Amino acid sequence: MSRVSPLSQATLSLSRARHGLAPWARIAGLAVCALLTLGPVVWTVSTSLRTPAEAFDLPPRLIPSNPSTEAYRGVFDQIDVWLLALNSTLVTGLVAVGQMITAGLAGYAFARLEFRFKKPLFGLVLATMMVPLQVTIVPVFLVLKSMSLTDTLLGLIIPAFPTAFGTFLMRQYFLGMPKDLGEAAMLDGAGPWRTFRSVYAPLAAPGLAIVGVLAFNYHWNEFFRPLILETSGQNYTLPLGLVSLQGNLGTGSISVVLAGVVLSMIPAVAVFVVGQRPLREGITSVGVNR
C-alpha cells in the first residue's frame, strides 16, 4: 500500500494535468453556480431595502444608494404581519413538536416492542410514505369539513401529526441503539415504560431533532394545504399572506412584497444556520430510505 499510494498520487496529478479541470477552474465554476443560486436571494434582500419608488430601477445595485426601511413599514401597514407570523409559528411549532412525539413513540414501538400485527402495521406506514398529499386532498378536505376543522388552524395541525417518514426515521434510529442497554434495565427490574423513559428516550434527541427540523422546514413554507383549508384572512399563514399581498398589489409595490418575503425567510434561515446538520441528514435520509 505504501508503495501504491504515492504512485497513484503521482498518476492522479499527472492525469489531472492532462485531462481533468484545473483546480482554479473547478472552483471558479462552482463559484459562478453558487452566485446564480444565491443571486435571487441577495436581490430580494437588497431590493426590499429600496424605497418603493426606486424598486424598479436598473441596474439593481447590491447595496441600495440610500437604504430605507420604508418597504418594511409598508408591509406592516398593508398586512397583519404579526398575525400571519403568529399563525405560521403556531402551526409549524405544534406540528413539529407533535411529529417528534408521534414519530418518537411509534418509531420506538416498531423498533423495540413486541406486539401482534407488527409487520403489517409497519407495512402500512411504509406504504403511506409513497402517497402524495395532493392526490388525496379532496377527501382530506371533506374529512376535515365533517369535523368542522376547515378554516381553522387545527385543521392544518392535526392531520400533520402522524408522519410515516418520521416514524420510519425514528425506528431506524432506535434500531441503531445497542440492545444491551434495554436488557440491562429489564434485568434491573425496569418495566417496558421505564426502559423507554429512562434508557432509550434520552438518547433519541439527535433523531428527534431531524424530525423536528424537517417538519419545521416543510410546514413553515407550506402553501398548498393552507390555500385550500384557510378561507378567512385571520387564519392565513405567511406564504399565503404574501402571495395574496402580491396579488392585491399587482406589480406596484415590489419592494413591499419583497420585504414581506425577507421577513418570512428569517426563521427558515435561522433553522438553516443552527440546524444545518440535522437538516442535511434528514434530507439525505429521505433518499436513503426509499
Place this chain on the structure above:
Amino acid sequence: MTNTRIPAARAARSSAAPAQDAPRPSARDRGSRLLATLFLAPTIVGIVVFTVVPIVGSVVLSLFHWNVIDSPRYAGLSNYGEVFGDETVLVSFRNTLVFMVLAVALQLLVALALALTLNGRMPVWLRSVFRSAFFFPLVLSAASISVVMKYLFNQDFGVINWLLGFVGIAPVPWLTSQNAAMATVVLVYVWQQFGFSFLLFVGGLNNIPKEIHEAAALDGATGLRKHLTVTLPLLSPTLLVASVVGIINALQVFEQPYVLTNGGPGDSTRTVVMVIYERAFEQLRFGEASAVGVLLFVLIMAVTALQFRLSRRFVHYQ
C-alpha cells in the same frame, strides 16, 4: 414434623419461584403490548383517518357527481369519461409529463455535475461554503420564491432580461409566451430543487471508497472517462433514488405554476394538481377532481414501478 415442614416449605417455595418467574415475562409482554398500543395509536389512527380513508374516499368519490351542496349522485364511470374528453385535463397531463421530464433531467444533471466537481480537491471550508449555498434554496418557501422569480423574470423590468441585454439578447417574454412559460416554470422549480439531488449525490460519492478511484487511476482511467466507467455505476443506486423521488415530486408540481403563471398563458403551464385544485375548490366538482386525483395516483405508481423495473438492469449494488 418440624423437619418435614421445612423441606416442604422449601419445596413449595422453590416450586413457586419458577411459577412466579413464569408469569413475569408474560406480564412484561402484556405491558409491552399495552405500551405498543399506546405508542402506535396516534400514528396509526392518524394515518388511517388522513391517508387510508382518503385514498379509498378518492376512488369512491370519483364515482359520484357531487358539489358538496346537493347530495351526491352515483355517476358510474362517467366522471372518468368526462375527464378523458376534457381538453384542459388532457393538456394538464401532457404539461405535467413534459415538466417532469425537463425538470428531473435538468435537476439531476446540474446536481450531478456540481457534486462531482465539488468532490475534487479543495479546501474543506470552501467545500462546505459551496455545499451550503447549493442547498440553501431548499429551505425557502416555493410560493414566496415564485413571487420573487415573477419579478426577476418580468419581460419589461426584470433583472434577467436586463442582464441578457448585455449579451445582445432581446427581451424574452418569459412568463407571457406559451413556449417560454413552461421553460420558466422548469427553471424556477429546478433552481429551488436541485439541492436535494445534490445532497444525495454528495452522500453517495462519499460512500465510494477512495481506493477504487486510485485503482481506476492506475489503470489509466481519467477525467470524464473515469466518471463514466467507474463513478457512475457505483453511484447508480443513488441515481435511482434521486430520480424516483425527483419524479414523484415533479408530478405533484403546484406552487410554481400557480404563482408564476396561474396555468397560463392559455393552458400552457396548467398542471394536474392545479386542475384538481380548480375542479374541487373553485368549481365544486368534487367527483371529477377525485377522478383526476386517482389518475394522477395511478400515473405516479406506474412511473415508479417502471423505474424500479428498469433499474434492475442498470443499477449496480456494491
